[in-house]
Amino acid sequence: MAEIKDIIFRGEVDLTNCASEPIHIPGSIQPHGFLLGLDKDYNVTYCSQNISNYLEVQPQDILGKNIGALTSEEEFHRLKNYVETFDKDQSPAFVFHYKGEEFNMLLHESGETIVLEIEPFPDGSMPLPNLYAQMRNFVSFMEESYDLQELCNYIAVETRKITGYDRVMIYRFDYEYNGEVFAEARRDDIEPFLGLNYPHTDIPVQARELYLRNLMRLIADVNYVPVPVLTLADANEDKTLDMSLSTLRSVSPIHIEYLKNMGVSGTLTISLIKDEKLWGLITCHHYSPLVIPHYTRLAAKLQGYFLTSQIAVRETAEEFRLSVKIDNHLDELMRIVSEEDDFINKILSSDAILKVTNADGVLIVNNGVYHTKGNVPARESIDKLLDWLGKNVSRQYFYSYALSEHFGEAASFSETASGIIYHSLGRSPKNSMIWFRTEKEKTINWAGDPSKAMIKVMDPQGHRLSPRKSFELWKQSVKFQSQEWRRPEVNAAIRLATNVENQLYLLNLKREEEKYRKLSERLQSANEQLESFNWISSHDLKEPLRMISIYSQALAGQFVESDEEFLRNASYHITEGVSRINNLINALLEYNRVGTVKASYNTFELKDVFNEISSIFGPEIQKNGGELLIKNIPDKLVGVKVLIQQLFTNLIQNAIKFRSPQRPLQIVVDAEKKDDYWQFTVSDNGIGIQEEYAEKIFKVFQRLHTHEEFSGSGMGLAICKRIVDLHQGQIWLKGDLNVGSTFYITLPVEPVMPL
Numbered sequence: 001m002a003e004i005k006d007i008i009f010r011g012e013v014d015l016t017n018c019a020s021e022p023i024h025i026p027g028s029i030q031p032h033g034f035l036l037g038l039d040k041d042y043n044v045t046y047c048s049q050n051i052s053n054y055l056e057v058q059p060q061d062i063l064g065k066n067i068g069a070l071t072s073e074e075e076f077h078r079l080k081n082y083v084e085t086f087d088k089d090q091s092p093a094f095v096f097h098y099k100g101e102e103f104n105m106l107l108h109e110s111g112e113t114i115v116l117e118i119e120p121f122p123d124g125s126m127p128l129p130n131l132y133a134q135m136r137n138f139v140s141f142m143e144e145s146y147d148l149q150e151l152c153n154y155i156a157v158e159t160r161k162i163t164g165y166d167r168v169m170i171y172r173f174d175y176e177y178n179g180e181v182f183a184e185a186r187r188d189d190i191e192p193f194l195g196l197n198y199p200h201t202d203i204p205v206q207a208r209e210l211y212l213r214n215l216m217r218l219i220a221d222v223n224y225v226p227v228p229v230l231t232l233a234d235a236n237e238d239k240t241l242d243m244s245l246s247t248l249r250s251v252s253p254i255h256i257e258y259l260k261n262m263g264v265s266g267t268l269t270i271s272l273i274k275d276e277k278l279w280g281l282i283t284c285h286h287y288s289p290l291v292i293p294h295y296t297r298l299a300a301k302l303q304g305y306f307l308t309s310q311i312a313v314r315e316t317a318e319e320f321r322l323s324v325k326i327d328n329h330l331d332e333l334m335r336i337v338s339e340e341d342d343f344i345n346k347i348l349s350s351d352a353i354l355k356v357t358n359a360d361g362v363l364i365v366n367n368g369v370y371h372t373k374g375n376v377p378a379r380e381s382i383d384k385l386l387d388w389l390g391k392n393v394s395r396q397y398f399y400s401y402a403l404s405e406h407f408g409e410a411a412s413f414s415e416t417a418s419g420i421i422y423h424s425l426g427r428s429p430k431n432s433m434i435w436f437r438t439e440k441e442k443t444i445n446w447a448g449d450p451s452k453a454m455i456k457v458m459d460p461q462g463h464r465l466s467p468r469k470s471f472e473l474w475k476q477s478v479k480f481q482s483q484e485w486r487r488p489e490v491n492a493a494i495r496l497a498t499n500v501e502n503q504l505y506l507l508n509l510k511r512e513e514e515k516y517r518k519l520s521e522r523l524q525s526a527n528e529q530l531e532s533f534n535w536i537s538s539h540d541l542k543e544p545l546r547m548i549s550i551y552s553q554a555l556a557g558q559f560v561e562s563d564e565e566f567l568r569n570a571s572y573h574i575t576e577g578v579s580r581i582n583n584l585i586n587a588l589l590e591y592n593r594v595g596t597v598k599a600s601y602n603t604f605e606l607k608d609v610f611n612e613i614s615s616i617f618g619p620e621i622q623k624n625g626g627e628l629l630i631k632n633i634p635d636k637l638v639g640v641k642v643l644i645q646q647l648f649t650n651l652i653q654n655a656i657k658f659r660s661p662q663r664p665l666q667i668v669v670d671a672e673k674k675d676d677y678w679q680f681t682v683s684d685n686g687i688g689i690q691e692e693y694a695e696k697i698f699k700v701f702q703r704l705h706t707h708e709e710f711s712g713s714g715m716g717l718a719i720c721k722r723i724v725d726l727h728q729g730q731i732w733l734k735g736d737l738n739v740g741s742t743f744y745i746t747l748p749v750e751p752v753m754p755l
């Protein structure tokens with residue numbers, strides 16, 4: 001006779017292998033039924049030791065033999081037929097007859113092996129649940145209720161009615177697989193578990209895997225003695241049986257200890273699966289051992305199907321209701337963004353900007369300028385947050401309802417920013433949108449201290465992990481968290497921010513276009529001015545040249561006479577002509593220099609410029625009883641300092657030159673900020689200018705007076721205009737003959753750097 005061996009997994013569960021404890025191959029079963037494994041020829045390759053408790057046969061009598069030896073020929077044929085036509089989704093359980101008794105038999109395949117799990121009917125017959133009534137009740141309930149919570153309560157109550165367990169709980173997992181008792185039906189005299197939370201370590205990863213593969217699990221009695229599954233020793237030394245799909249499968253000793261610590265004797269667990277993930281469990285507890293028959297288990301499983309079929313529908317419906325609200329706000333904001341140039345201020349003045357994500361505050365950073373609404377952190381905190389986001393978030397967006405878990409420093413401003421949705425509006429956080437949510441402190445009721453869910457214990461075998469002994473209410477207060485962001489809220493934020501980003505980009509393009517348009521206009525006017533050089537040669541330069549040539553010719557002709565008077569006169573005119581040409585050439589060179597100055601734009605102290613001007617011209621003005629008054633000029637200006645100094649020097653020189661002999665000279669320099677430019681005025685109470693010449697005088701060589709009246713080249717104001725043009729500003733004049741002149745100059749606060 002062949003030697004037999006058991007296949008019990010004998011390795012110890014210790015601290016190192018707890019998570020990998022191979023519970024799918026325990027090699028033992030619970031005793032409320034027995035197990036047979038068959039090869040394809042119906043020979044028995046596995047047999048649980050307890051077969052003799054149910055049939056008049058010992059394992060060694062049947063191992064290696066054909067199963068037909070156990071039954072009548074007719075029963076063997078029925079079994080063969082059942083196995084051959086077996087469909088795991090369709091076939092009902094097989095009723096196995098043995099010497100006048102009936103057994104319920106479940107079949108599944110494990111590798112090459114056909115596994116039969118055979119249980120007696122507890123009361124000797126096969127009680128069939130009233131599935132029709134169960135369905136009808138469920139459908140009518142479904143029509144009445146919308147709420148997922150209500151539905152779960154109903155399922156808990158119904159499942160308890162069907163199965164008779166002391167307690168039925170609907171367990172719901174969060175994203176980390178911590179479970180919460182979401183609904184409960186229980187015996188009146190036991191304490192409620194509703195609202196309690198269980199840490200994810202209570203159901204380790206491999207147990208969750210099994211819940212996904214095998215949707216129902218019965219543990220009839222935690223105090224059971226495991227029954228070894230036996231096989232023939234000579235078959236294959238490493239032979240083992242994967243029992244993942246087995247219903248009788250033995251239970252992990254850790255789980256048994258856990259249930260014992262809870263005081264529970266029997267359990268039934270049904271997996272609730274949504275989108276191929278474990279959404280939750282229907283967990284039934286009994287405080288004394290309880291075996292429920294196969295068909296009752298199926299009825300309970302049906303409740304699980306009812307519920308999972310509705311979870312997605314209810315959750316989607318809830319989300320849909322939220323989306324509809326949010327979309328209304330989003331539409332309003334999108335319209336503003338697409339229609340208004342000043343849309344940032346406009347969307348911030350609408351409540352929709354907060355409602356679109358149900359946030360408490362919002363920040364829009366545009367080119368480093370902060371615009372806010374509602375509850376937002378202090379400026380320094382925002383700076384730090386933006387800095388962190390810039391360094392740590394490479395994606396376009398980031399959101400969290402527990403910001404401080406990512407960015408520790410955020411705990412210091414958790415009051416306003418426990419939760420954020422961030423979206424960049426460009427490449428850097430200098431352009432971004434952030435919605436903020438305030439802190440919502442909450443208390444989680446854990447069933448026992450979650451940090452001590454598994455504890456190290458020392459027993460005669462050494463160290464091992466053991467589940468906690470105490471399930472006493474353990475309150476944890478959770479800080480630094482806001483309400484969770486829901487999917488429609490995050491989606492709306494992303495859609496709006498993307499739109500804002502595009503719109504800002506378009507506006508920017510428009511602005512750039514405008515700048516280039518202005519630049520090209522300036523180029524055109526520069527060309528026009530260049531053209532006005534043409535008549536330099538024809539008039540201004542020719543006039544003194546003619547003078548020189550007349551007097552030198554005369555000089556040549558008259559030289560013999562050596563008329564001293566004539567000689568002096570001619571040489572005076574020649575010198576005068578040469579000096580005027582010299583001045584003209586110098587002025588022209590200077591004019592030309594303005595456009596070619598390579599000095600870069602800088603921010604400089606305007607005060608320094610006027611201090612120098614005052615020190616040069618002050619004494620001369622005061623000598624004649626006049627005054628130079630510098631009023632509200634900006635401290636700093638962006639531009640080419642030497643040119644700006646020349647601009648004001650020319651204007652003040654003119655004011656001095658064209659002063660009125662009738663009154664002491666008054667020069668006032670003032671400035672005022674308007675939008676994005678400075679408007680300067682330089683006013684005097686001199687001889688004034690007639691309105692009709694107001695434009696002409698800015699052209700090269702344009703003068704209103706003769707050389708005899710006032711010296712000059714007619715280039716001073718042309719140079720001024722060129723300097724102002726170069727700085728993208730404007731210059732014009734308001735003059736009043738015999739009263740005075742006021743020159744207006746605008747200079748942009750931030751001029752565009754020349755190409």
Ligand code: ADP
Binds near residue numbers: 697702
């Ligand atoms: P210039 O002073 O060399 O003649 P400008 O281009 O500086 O040339 O000035 C052009 C003309 O504008 C002057 O000849 C003068 O007639 C007139 N003008 C300039 N500034 C003043 C002023 N502050 N008051 C009166 N007239 C002025």
